Amino acid sequence: MDLYSIKQQAFFLNLITRLQGEDQEEREYKAVVEAKQMATSALLSFTHPPPHLSTSTLLGTSPSPWGGGGTSTGRFPNSSSFAKSPLFSSSSSLKVSSIEIRRSLHFHMESSALLQDACATAVVMGGAYSLVSSFDLLTTHNFIDQKLSRKLVHVLSGLLFMASWPIFSTSLEARYFAALVPLVNCLRLLAYGLSLATDEAMVKSVSREGKPEELLRGPMYYVVMLMLCDVMFWRNSPIGVISLAMMCGGDGFADIMGRRYGKVKLPYNQDKSWAGSICMCFSGFAISIGMLYYYSALGYLQLDWGLVVAKVALVSLAATLVESLPITKVVDDNVSVPLTSMLMAFLLFGYRTL
Numbered sequence: 635m636d637l638y639s640i641k642q643q644a645f646f647l648n649l650i651t652r653l654q655g656e657d658q659e660e661r662e663y664k665a666v667v668e669a670k671q672m673a674t675s676a677l678l679s680f681t682h683p684p685p686h687l688s689t690s691t692l693l694g695t696s697p698s699p700w701g702g703g704g705t706s707t708g709r710f711p712n713s714s715s716f717a718k719s720p721l722f723s724s725s726s727s728l729k730v731s732s733i734e735i736r737r738s739l740h741f742h743m744e745s746s747a748l749l750q751d752a753c754a755t756a757v758v759m760g761g762a763y764s765l766v767s768s769f770d771l772l773t774t775h776n777f778i779d780q781k782l783s784r785k786l787v788h789v790l791s792g793l794l795f796m797a798s799w800p801i802f803s804t805s806l807e808a809r810y811f812a813a814l815v816p817l818v819n820c821l822r823l824l825a826y827g828l829s830l831a832t833d834e835a836m837v838k839s840v841s842r843e844g845k846p847e848e849l850l851r852g853p854m855y856y857v858v859m860l861m862l863c864d865v866m867f868w869r870n871s872p873i874g875v876i877s878l879a880m881m882c883g884g885d886g887f888a889d890i891m892g893r894r895y896g897k898v899k900l901p902y903n904q905d906k907s908w909a910g911s912i913c914m915c916f917s918g919f920a921i922s923i924g925m926l927y928y929y930s931a932l933g934y935l936q937l938d939w940g941l942v943v944a945k946v947a948l949v950s951l952a953a954t955l956v957e958s959l960p961i962t963k964v965v966d967d968n969v970s971v972p973l974t975s976m977l978m979a980f981l982l983f984g985y986r987t988l
């Protein structure tokens with residue numbers, strides 16, 4: 635490295651050191667920040683010095699920006715002395731360097747959020763595939779009944795999906811990255827349901843009778859609702875959280891408990907039972923409260939818990955009533971339950987509670 639470069643590098647390093655060592659009370663803070671930014675960007679470019687840096691300045695023979703002779707008096711230069719110094723003569727160069735640093739910081743923040751969301755999407759996508767495959771294995775090896783397996787996939791898929799939202803970044807695009815997971819599964823269901831492709835594990839895990847076309851009804855509506863709640867409400871509104879808790883938890887457990895203990899049928903619907911509906915109401919309520927607490931504890935929701943319990947109870951009652959109606963052949967539960975919950979939660983909570 636030639637003498638010129640060595641001198642340059644020593645000069646800027648020395649300047650930065652002096653500026654960093656200055657007493658806080660004496661410095662003119664703004665001038666220090668700008669001086670450090672300018673010196674740092676100049677140091678970084680010492681192989682191509684900016685046009686206004688003369689050789690004499692760099693070699694230390696010009697008037698020091700510290701006032702007095704060519705050497706520092708140990709006092710921090712005042713802003714007027716900066717104005718005279720050839721190093722800082724053009725204020726536009728200071729503005730240019732601070733804008734450059736801000737742009738650089740913004741770029742780094744955006745790219746790290748992008749990387750975080752891409753990784754989170756890959757992890758959740760892998761989790762979805764693993765969940766369905768695991769229950770297929772359990773069913774294939776007769777560890778659990780096919781009907782129970784499907785309902786556990788029904789309960790766990792949406793709740794685990796919702797629970798994974800905090801691993802995404804705080805960027806505005808995060809919810810759309812998360813929505814890619816139900817979208818991909820929606821396309822898979824479409825492909826398998828139309829027999830454009832086959833996936834025995836998926837068909838067995840999510841259909842009642844093993845017919846591919848079944849994937850185009852309940853399961854399809856289910857993943858569409860996951861996407862809808864993700865994009866419309868995300869993690870900063872109680873509406874999506876409660877709606878998915880009712881669809882995944884409430885409706886799921888209604889089936890599991892109703893099939894097993896539902897001897898006494900509802901007077902207006904012989905396909906549904908008191909046991910199933912009561913279970914839906916309580917499990918939907920409990921899971922909703924649990925998920926709201928989860929998001930509240932992570933700081934995404936600020937809730938007035940005195941009112942939350944009563945409001946969630948009302949949502950749960952309404953969703954249970956709708957689920958019990960003999961309308962399944964017209965409107966699937968995976969549509970009527972979340973939509974009823976969204977409407978009730980919107981009326982009781984408003985859109986956002988922050």
Ligand SMILES: C/C(=C\COP(=O)(O)O)CCC[C@H](C)CCC[C@H](C)CCCC(C)C
Nearest residue numbers: 761762765788791794795816840852853856
């Ligand atoms: C069986 C399912 C719906 C049928 O409902 P019903 O007719 O019994 O009322 C659930 C279908 C699940 C889907 C194929 C997979 C969805 C995965 C989800 C988008 C992401 C889960 C990620 C998590 C980390 C496991």
Ligand SMILES: Nc1ccn([C@@H]2O[C@H](COP(=O)(O)OP(=O)(O)O)[C@@H](O)[C@H]2O)c(=O)n1
Nearest residue numbers: 888889892893896905906907910911958967
């Ligand atoms: N409220 C309810 C819901 C379901 N069930 C039982 O669960 C079975 C499946 O319920 P469902 O038709 O809602 O099933 P999915 O549409 O949720 O898959 C019913 O045939 C009932 O045996 C119940 O007894 N009471």
